Amino acid sequence: MFYLFGEGIKRHQRNRLESWEFVKADTTFQIIRWKKENEFSMSYSTDPGSSTGFLDGKCEKENEGFTLSTDSTLYRIKDNYLIGFRKANDRIKLKKIIE
16 A cells, blocks of 8 residues: 555656756755646755745746746756756756656
8 A cells, every 4th residue: 555655646746747956066956847837946955954946937848848937037958958047058967856
């Protein structure tokens, strides 16, 4: 029963979201794409076990990735790279957490 419950939770998460993370200096950033809402959330953590959300916006699926946009920002995720995080041509390798 425990195994079935765990698998059900994993399936539910795969249906609702996917997630990536990357590290810059001493900070871990996480990106969550909410599939059904076509939105994304970004958070950062400098200490294990705590995080702070700092950006929420729209997420649009493209042929080869996603466009993440807010009123003032535009990022792209393509081939497990985040493009445009600090500078327009920045490419940061992402680690997939949840598919």
